[in-house]
Amino acid sequence: MAVADQVPIVEMRSIRVAYGGVHAVDGVSIDLRAGEVIGLVGGNGAGKSTLMKALSGAHPPNSGEILIDGKAVSITNPRDAKSYHIETIYQQLALADNIDAPGNVFLGREMTTGWGTMDDGAMEDATRKVMGRLNPNFKRFAQPVRSLSGGQRQAVAIARAVHFNAKILIMDEPTAALGPAETAQVRDLIRQLKNDGIGIFLISHDIHDVFDLSDRISVMYHGRLVGTMNRDDVTSDEVLGMIILGKAPGEVTQKELAGIQLPGEAAVEGAPS
């Protein structure tokens, strides 16, 4: 793959995050290149979201290094992350329900007029342009996003990242709250963003999503990185084994493999945390 030669747009080295006395993330190193999707998988409490929070500024790491385009940076709050064009789309759809789509797209970064007032016209215009690309049928620009469907809301969240020219996109369970048609829509969006050269960290419980969209897959287990492999070099059963046992494929014995029952989403959901 050509992308393999580039300097990674993100490099996280030996990241440690502790909540109280617990190491939620314990010395994880991971990198991401432009136009690449990394699927980040692991059971509940494996530390995927915490690792990404360290990158998005929501919860800065206790130690470790973050490099953007090869340069060490300090990210201590969401604003820092945004200044490096790191955008996050959260599991719980971090939208303010009582505010309309343009208001949410520009939340925290409102356009203003020369009078210091919000330029609603310009924000709606920009939102219409982005949404025209992501979801051409969308027309409800003046309604609070509460009244939108799950897919439309996710499109609004993605529009926020796209408008602000994200180079690095963190997607935490982007399809968890969606129905099948909307999930397909979001998958198309992810492919579109990838083709635009955006690097994406995709956290997902859905192994099909991960295999469908990722170039590489990183597996976490109890705060540690089990391994990162090229999508084409592993099978979904091997990845499931890594998720559940926390060991790279070569380290797993046949006996342990036999102990895994009913590989699939149910098993992943129920993985130890």
Place this chain on the structure above:
Amino acid sequence: MANVTTAPRQAPATPRFSIRGALSAAEIDFRLFGMLLALVAILIGFNLVNGGTFLRPTNMTTLAVQGAGVAVLATGMVLVIVARNIDLSVGSLVGFIAMTYALLMTDWLPNILGMGDDFPFRWLIALAIGVGLGAVIGAVQGFIIAYIGVPSFVVTLGGLLSIRGAVWVLSQGAAVSGLDPTFQLFGGSAEGSIGGTLTWAVGIVGCLAIIGLIIYNRRQRRRFGFPVRPVWAEVTIAAVGCLAVIGLAAFANGNYWPPGAATRYAQEHGITEPPGGLKIAVGVPWPVVILIAVTVVMTFLATRRRFGRYVYAYGGNPEAAELAGINTRWTLVKIYILMGILCAISAAIAAGRLNGATLDVGQSYELYVIAAAVVGGTTFAGGIGTVPGAVLGAFVMQSLAYGLAYSGVNSSIQNIVAGIVLIVAVGFDSYNRRRVGS
């Protein structure tokens, strides 16, 4: 994107004419409109019960002046409640600042700072000190709430108790009276009104502002090729708005100075009184002018400035606001600073009316203010509420109280009615919300 720019406005689902459909085509807030109707119905109802004597300019002016103090505070309480907090200390803070005004003008300014009665702009100096005091106390409470994390209910309950206690400490248990004549104008007596000519001027400015805003909004939407309201709706809104504003100005000018004050004025100014007495139009009382200005400014802050957007975003989803990079703590502090400043303004009105301060100025205000905001459509779940709604809510409650008193109902029954109306209004509102699903 040509299809977007030329897309016609979606037609209402039902071709049948409905008030709700017409209102939504005209983009008028249905809830606000309903509240306005309720207010008008209350006023007309009391007018019928009292044989047509209730709806007179003099009564309505008194009602407006009495409601202004609470309404001013309600504009801030909306933001507090929208941001999922509460402020129980407003009544005590109003009392504290009113007492400060009284002491400043009777004692501290002349005796400590050497500013006697003839010192220029003493009223303004007192007002500035009061506003500063309100802002500082608001900031302290806001800081404890936002940065230390003590629940606002607790902090402001403590404020309610301790600030009321401070009023007693300040005045050593005595009422204080004797303000500057200019400061008394805040109270809105006949002299404390802007008079006939200025009232007309205010009416015309208001009318022009309505037309100007409508044109500005239309231009803004045109600029980006967005769908605009139908022209009939724009013209109707402008016409109704202008008529209402000019009509209110005419109504206010239908109120004349009491004969005694008019005679005194005539003698002082060497005017020979015409037969039947001198007729001087009272016009809009200063407290109402202040309320209008506060409502405009607060609406502007809430809807046109980032600050307002952040308040609503925090109320809608605190986590989302935080993740969007909004400084939510500082936003909360700003809300309480604003609330403190509004307390100072409300205190000026109260002190002006009393020509001084007693120990119980602002007593129970917090309850009326919260009731006004809630009747005005603010929900405790956060994120929902409007400044004009809260002002209307304040006047719904005030009209009921005033109307009942005018009809000879005693105050205990008034309280019973007020309580029931509060519950019914909010119950009806939440029922409606659930039905409409918005």
